Amino acid sequence: MRVVQKFGGSSVADAASIKRVAQRIVATKEQGHEVTVVVSAMGDTTDELLDLAQQVSPNPRAREMDMLLTAGERMSAALLAMAINDLGHTARSFTGSQAGVITSEKHGDARIIDITPGRIESALEEGDVVIVAGFQGVSQSTKDVTTLGRGASDTTAVALAAALGAGYCEIYSDVDGVFTADPRIVPGAHRIPEISYEEMLEMAANGAKILHLRCVEYARRENVPVHVRSSFSDKPGTWVKHIDEEDSV
Numbered sequence: 001m002r003v004v005q006k007f008g009g010s011s012v013a014d015a016a017s018i019k020r021v022a023q024r025i026v027a028t029k030e031q032g033h034e035v036t037v038v039v040s041a042m043g044d045t046t047d048e049l050l051d052l053a054q055q056v057s058p059n060p061r062a063r064e065m066d067m068l069l070t071a072g073e074r075m076s077a078a079l080l081a082m083a084i085n086d087l088g089h090t091a092r093s094f095t096g097s098q099a100g101v102i103t104s105e106k107h108g109d110a111r112i113i114d115i116t117p118g119r120i121e122s123a124l125e126e127g128d129v130v131i132v133a134g135f136q137g138v139s140q141s142t143k144d145v146t147t148l149g150r151g152a153s154d155t156t157a158v159a160l161a162a163a164l165g166a167g168y169c170e171i172y173s174d175v176d177g178v179f180t181a182d183p184r185i186v187p188g189a190h191r192i193p194e195i196s197y198e199e200m201l202e203m204a205a206n207g208a209k210i211l212h213l214r215c216v217e218y219a220r221r222e223n224v225p226v227h228v229r230s231s232f233s234d235k236p237g238t239w240v241k242h243i244d245e246e247d248s249v
C-alpha cells in the first residue's frame with residue numbers, strides 16, 4: 001500500500017531525532033509499503049529564520065521570505081534522506097516544487113491548486129523512499145517558490161496522499177492524538193480513537209493546534225483517512241475519517 005507520513009518540527013529537532021524518525025520510516029517500508037514522507041523544518045528553524053530576516057531587513061519582500069523559509073524544510077528533507085540511506089534503503093528528497101506541488105501565487109499564504117507527482121511516482125516505482133519538503137510549492141503563474149502558511153506541512157501531506165492514492169496519511173508530532181481535553185490540565189482527559197472530519201474541522205476552527213485547518217478540509221474533500229499520532233511512542237493515536245452519522249452514538 002502507499003502511505004504518506006508527516007513528521008513535524010519537534011520530531012526532527014536534532015540529529016538524533018532525525019535518525020530515530022528514519023528508523024520508523026524504514027520499518028514502514030520493510031512492512032512492504034511504498035512510503036512518501038513530508039517533513040517540517042527542524043525544531044524552531046522557521047521562527048529563527050523569521051527572526052533573522054527581521055534583523056537583516058525591516059520590510060523584506062514576500063518573495064524573498066518564501067525563498068528563505070522554504071530552506072528550513074529542505075534541510076530536514078535532505079538530512080532525513082541521508083539517515084535513511086545509512087540504514088540500507090534508498091531515499092530521495094524533493095522540494096515542494098520538484099514534487100509537483102503547484103500553488104496560487106500569494107507568498108506566505110498560497111493555496112495548492114494541483115499536484116503533479118510524476119517525479120514522486122517514478123521514485124516510488126524504483127523502490128525509493130520519497131521525502132518531500134513540507135509547506136511549500138511553486139506558483140503556477142509566476143514560477144516563484146511559495147509557502148502555504150504556518151503549520152501547512154500537514155496540508156502538504158494530505159494533498160500528496162490524495163494525489164498518490166495513498167491508503168492513509170499519518171501525521172506525527174509530540175502528542176499521542178486528539179484528546180477530549182488537554183491532559184496536562186484536565187485529569188481524566190482521554191484519547192479519542194476516531195473522530196469525524198466534521199468534528200475535527202470544528203476543533204481546528206476553534207483554535208486546536210492539532211491539525212492545520214486546511215489539511216482537515218482537504219482530507220474531508222478527498223476522503224483521506226488521517227492518523228494523528230506521536231513519533232515518540234508506538235501507541236495508536238486518533239483516526240480522523242469519514243464516520244457515518246447513523247453508526248455513531
Ligand code: ASP
Nearest residue numbers: 040046135150151152153
Ligand atoms: N515549518 C513551518 C512552520 O513552522 C511549516 C510546518 O511546520 O508545517 O509553520
Ligand code: MG
Nearest residue numbers: 008151152154
Ligand atoms: Mg504543525
